[in-house]
Amino acid sequence: MIDTLHCYIDGKFERSEHYFDNINPVNGEKIADIGEASQAQVDLAVTAAKRALSSKWGAMSVQQRSALLHKVADRIEARLAEFIDAEIADTGKSLYQVETIDIPRAAANFRTFADLAKFYTGETFVTDTATGEQALNYSVNKPLGVVAIISPWNLPLLLATWKVAPALACGNCVILKPSEETSSTAYLLAQVMDEVGLPAGVFNLILGRGKYIGDALTQHPKVDAITFTGASATGKHIMSAVSSGVKPLSFELGGKNAAIVFQDADLDKAVAGVARSTFTNCGQVCLCTERVFVHRVLYQAFVEKLVKAAEAIKIGYPKESNVLIGPLVSKQHQQKVLSYYQQAKKSGAKVLTGGGVPSFGDERDNGCYIEPTIITGLSDEDPINQEEIFGPICHVSVFDDEYEVVERVNNTAYGLAAAIWTENLSRAHRVAPQMDVGLVWVNTWFLRDLRAPFGGVKLSGIGREGGAHSMAFYSEPVNICINIDKHPYDN
Ligand code: NAD
Numbered sequence: 001m002i003d004t005l006h007c008y009i010d011g012k013f014e015r016s017e018h019y020f021d022n023i024n025p026v027n028g029e030k031i032a033d034i035g036e037a038s039q040a041q042v043d044l045a046v047t048a049a050k051r052a053l054s055s056k057w058g059a060m061s062v063q064q065r066s067a068l069l070h071k072v073a074d075r076i077e078a079r080l081a082e083f084i085d086a087e088i089a090d091t092g093k094s095l096y097q098v099e100t101i102d103i104p105r106a107a108a109n110f111r112t113f114a115d116l117a118k119f120y121t122g123e124t125f126v127t128d129t130a131t132g133e134q135a136l137n138y139s140v141n142k143p144l145g146v147v148a149i150i151s152p153w154n155l156p157l158l159l160a161t162w163k164v165a166p167a168l169a170c171g172n173c174v175i176l177k178p179s180e181e182t183s184s185t186a187y188l189l190a191q192v193m194d195e196v197g198l199p200a201g202v203f204n205l206i207l208g209r210g211k212y213i214g215d216a217l218t219q220h221p222k223v224d225a226i227t228f229t230g231a232s233a234t235g236k237h238i239m240s241a242v243s244s245g246v247k248p249l250s251f252e253l254g255g256k257n258a259a260i261v262f263q264d265a266d267l268d269k270a271v272a273g274v275a276r277s278t279f280t281n282c283g284q285v286c287l288c289t290e291r292v293f294v295h296r297v298l299y300q301a302f303v304e305k306l307v308k309a310a311e312a313i314k315i316g317y318p319k320e321s322n323v324l325i326g327p328l329v330s331k332q333h334q335q336k337v338l339s340y341y342q343q344a345k346k347s348g349a350k351v352l353t354g355g356g357v358p359s360f361g362d363e364r365d366n367g368c369y370i371e372p373t374i375i376t377g378l379s380d381e382d383p384i385n386q387e388e389i390f391g392p393i394c395h396v397s398v399f400d401d402e403y404e405v406v407e408r409v410n411n412t413a414y415g416l417a418a419a420i421w422t423e424n425l426s427r428a429h430r431v432a433p434q435m436d437v438g439l440v441w442v443n444t445w446f447l448r449d450l451r452a453p454f455g456g457v458k459l460s461g462i463g464r465e466g467g468a469h470s471m472a473f474y475s476e477p478v479n480i481c482i483n484i485d486k487h488p489y490d491n
Pocket of ligand 1: 150151152153154155159177178179180208209210211213214215218229230231232234235237238252253254255285286388390416456460461
């Protein structure tokens, strides 16, 4: 187990002036000290990244960079058990999830973008001019420079590497600032970068609390671009804080995602799918469902089965067999989600299951556990149906008509994802593009191809990540125009 986490700056692990506690959400106990970066250390990291950009990383060929990123993936896999333990210690999420999603997908991010970089080429146009001459226009993809990467706590390594891998593959140097709640796998990643011999300054790790060190990083004049995944409120703050610098921004923000269960859905498939989309990772995936709309003919049967599915979920220690749900990430987040449970009851919601904190009669009662919860009876405009809760809760509503449900689903300030459950192919194709979101799943959820576009609309974000979309964000195409004179005899 790691007992002290340090920043990694210019190829060295650095001590900090100030340390804060890393808390295990399973039992509320301290597990490590986290060194918080000072403003001076942020500056050192950015300066080192700038230097490495032209002198080391920039001088390497795409093939050399790609080979190093493959080695990073190999080392993550070689140290799989350590990464799994670190992610579980920080988040309390189940072993099943960490070993099937969080860590393997992080290694896959490095392999995918290492390979894509080799084939990401520019454009070429032959231009005929009005005077009968020609020009050759082509583009060269250059890195943006120093990229600040700010990541959240819900899928810590997966979401950090989703940005680190393409940014490095495109030739940028990076400063990663993971969430203060979940710094351990980012710390291990820094060790891996060191082990594979990434030149000093190419990858830097800055630890600390966003409200103390976030501005020093995002507003640093030598930071060329910012890529952020987190809450919409933090995104708004970053956007206004950096506006004077006019830097490229990529934002993956919150969601208030809906699932629609049409009258022609396969009921059991839909119940299993919505249970998964609501309760995975204790509801702490930006793509999780919080609003469920069910056609009147299936409503009763659907609700009864969904309640049974929720009550069958085993909550417990992350490594206990068959445990699907661990705790929420922190006491603060547990209080936030609980306050929504209480607010829902006050507003007259009917609680079909859950609504409180489970009691274990052991150390876990000091942890951050919460019950999977299903409620009904609130209007679409109620804050419970408008604000992102980010916990294991959904509100179920009845609907009668396709036009009606499309309008109701789109009636939110967010626009990240939607899931449609129907066996009617025409309905699926008709409804999916009408969703005001960046991702629509039909008869599935959280099935991702790393090459496909990922991102949200409205309060859910700006820009797209994934495959060529990430490559496009992390590089700048420069147009080079060569004049081709006519042959002298042709004048
Ligand atoms: P958060 O916004 O509180 O924190 C995210 C990161 O921002 C952390 O590293 C934090 O330290 C940092 N930060 C905080 N204040 C900052 C500041 N002033 N300047 C710079 N950085 C600052 O979010 P969270 O609670 O860690 O994550 C949960 C949120 O993330 C939810 O809203 C969820 O929907 C969203 N999320 C979105 C996606 C997506 O792809 N759209 C994916 C995962 C999570």
